[in-house]
Amino acid sequence: MAPDAVPLSGERFHTDPHRLYREMRQQHGPVVPVALPGDVPAWLVIGYRELHQLLSDSELFSRDSELWSQWPKIPADWPLGPMIGRRQPSILYTVGEAHTRRVAVTNEALEAVDQIGLRAVVESRADQLVDRICGQGEAELIEDFAKSLPILVLATLLGFREEESQGLSQAMHDMIDGGERAIAGQQHLLGSMRRLISLRRTQPGAxxxxxxxxxxxxxxxxxxxxxxxxxxxxGHQTTADWIGNTIRLMLTDDRFAASFFGGRHSVAEAMNEVLWEDTPSQIIAGRWATRDTKLGERHIRAGDMMLLGFQGANDDPQVRVHQAAGGGGVTGSGLTGGNSAFFSFSHGDHRCPFPAVEIAEVIARTGIEVILDRLPDMDLSVSPAALNRRPSPWLRGMTTLPVRFTPTPALGGQR
Structure with a gap:
């Protein structure tokens, strides 16, 4: 491992990531040697052009984690094991023709989702969640809204009954939290999916x-x-963080205040801004070099792990002309507008499928619009400085988002 490897841990990944990525770039360039838990070596790619090159060449940088040269040194209980995905038979880790066929199956199933019907489902689930809190005058929006909405909608799209969605939501939270109920949560989800597939073989649905x-x-x-x-x-956690990060931005940045008075275009602008500056997927593992090569003047050996530094690449000053020269990130002088050249949904063969991105956008945007309609005078109940992020370099999201508002009556299913 490189003697100057950067530990991929520490609070700066969630308190001051823009400055941290800038320092990495100054000290190491666009490809940074990093140390994972247990002093496991890897490369973090934070250069925009270098990341584009890596993701565009699936033959040189493969998604097949079996190529990793470090496997003989990795203990069975290594905490990042599930994230790396060794021998997981899913679309994430297949390559070549098998991956192409699996993508086609998923894309066709998701492309057929009716967007009008989807929006109606999101509105219904969002209204149900807001009904639980609207009379209280205060709420914690991550726990009470953002963490629940995506899984409730996705459960409906997959084909689960509404009464099953709450159990799926709890199981998903247990699995993501990584506590003592994580394995039970994963098994609940797997069992539910297996039963649904078995049921749909004899009782097809829309x-x-x-x-x-x-x-x-x-x-x-x-x-x-x-x-x-x-x-x-x-689809769940990234969308939940997209919702939470966007609401945080709209509650703390005067540029988006118009949204609280009906300026719906500002919701889309805030969502786009988050994907550039505060993307839920900060770092993703990964790709593996199939042979010795060079990337960003670094000598990469066959079997090396490449981590995808989406936020670092989004911050690259070579593509961000308004990057602050001496500040902690990007200046607030202007919106990113309709520019969607960010890496938040990856790139190349394993890019997040376009139908999945569209579904996530409808869930996030509609959910945010519903809560702004229902609680128009919503405001933070703590100072912005008191808000905490998830303590992880991988996914960036709020742990809490406490708000206050004027109590309003529940709709009770009437909109």
Whole structure:
């Protein structure tokens, strides 16, 4: 391991990431040697052009984690093991023709989601969540709203009954929290997916599970179950953080104040701004070099792990002309507008499928619009400096977002 490797831990990843990435770039360049827990070596790619090059060449930088040269040194209980995904039979870790076929099955199932119907589902679930808090005059929006909305909607799209969605929501939270109930949460989700696939074989419905079965290209039921797990796991937490980070921005930045008085275009602007400056997916593992090569003047050996530094690449001053020269990140002088050249949804063969991005955007935007409509005078109940982030370099989101507002009556299903 490089003697100057940067530990991939510490509070600066969630308190001051823009300054930290700038310092990394100054000291190491666009490809940074890093140390994972247990002093496991890897490369963090934070250069925009270098990350684009890596993600565009799936033959040189593969998604096949079996290539990793460090596996013989990795203990069975290594905490990042589930994130790396060794021998996980899902769409995330397949390559070549098998990956192409699996992407086609997932894309076709998601493309058929009716956008008008989807928005109606999101409004209904969002109203139910707001009904629980609207009479209280205060709420904690991460726990009471953002953490629940995506999984409730995704459960409906997959084909679960509404009464099953709460159990799925709790199981997802247990799995993500990584506590003593994490394994039980994962098993609950897997069992639920398996039962749904089995049910839809005999009782088809107008849902994603049925369409994946109907569009199957020779994959087993278990492979379809694993891919539905990916849809839920990758779609839930990132969308929840997209919602939370966007509401935080709108509550703390005067540029977006118009949204609280009906300026709906500002919601979209705030969501786009978050994907540039505060993206939920900060760092993703990863890619593995298939042979010795060079990237950003670094000598990369076959089997080296490459970590995708999405936020670092988004901050690259070579593509961000308004980057502050001496500040802690990007200046607040202007919005990013419609520029969507960020890396928040990755790039290349393993990019987040476009239908999945569209669904996430509808869930996030509609959910935010509903809560702004229902609680128009919502404001933070603590100072912005008191807000805390998830203590992780991987996913960036709020742990809490306490707000106060004028109590309003519940809709009770009437909109």
């Amino acid at each position: 849902d994603v599970a049925t369409r994946m079965l109907e569009g199957n290209r020779g994959f087993s039921d278990e492979e379809l179950v694993q891919d539905m797990m990916v849809i839920v796991a990758s």
